[in-house]
Amino acid sequence: MSKAIKFYLYKSGSKLEFRPYHEDIYRAWVDKIEEGQTVEAKFKENRPMKTLPQLGYYHAVMLPFAVEGFLELGHDVLYVASVFGCDDEEKTTVDSMDKYFKGLYQGYKGLKKRPRKRDMTVDDFSEFISFLLKWMAEKPGIFCPTPEV
Numbered sequence: 001m002s003k004a005i006k007f008y009l010y011k012s013g014s015k016l017e018f019r020p021y022h023e024d025i026y027r028a029w030v031d032k033i034e035e036g037q038t039v040e041a042k043f044k045e046n047r048p049m050k051t052l053p054q055l056g057y058y059h060a061v062m063l064p065f066a067v068e069g070f071l072e073l074g075h076d077v078l079y080v081a082s083v084f085g086c087d088d089e090e091k092t093t094v095d096s097m098d099k100y101f102k103g104l105y106q107g108y109k110g111l112k113k114r115p116r117k118r119d120m121t122v123d124d125f126s127e128f129i130s131f132l133l134k135w136m137a138e139k140p141g142i143f144c145p146t147p148e149v
Helices: 020-033 051-074 095-110 122-138
Strands: 009-012 013-017 078-085 087-090
Touching: 013 020, 020 078, 051 095, 051 122, 078 095, 087 095
Parallel strands: none
Antiparallel strands: 009 013, 078 087
């Protein structure tokens, strides 16, 4: 069996057309399928994923700025997790701040699982950043530089 592939189509009138070079990928994959073999095809809307400038702002500006602000406020320990009677402190670092921010956003959105940045679209990530900028200003009083548009 051939490995799964991903290719993109766009709507042109009443039919779907291949993006440039994607028909070649599709045809090469189909050529590897044995005669009579059944395959599965899934279609979904292609949503634009977050941008490199968004990720750059979050990782190079927002997270370090938040860590510095929390440390200046005396929050060397970001949170304490208690599991089965054992307490585990999470020091204030860029990695722990990222987890903390995703947890805050999870509660704000009422999500069952912590959001993953890799699954966020441009709009999702913009909302995530806007929520965090507002939360940081209102709760701990940390005013992070806003992203350049």
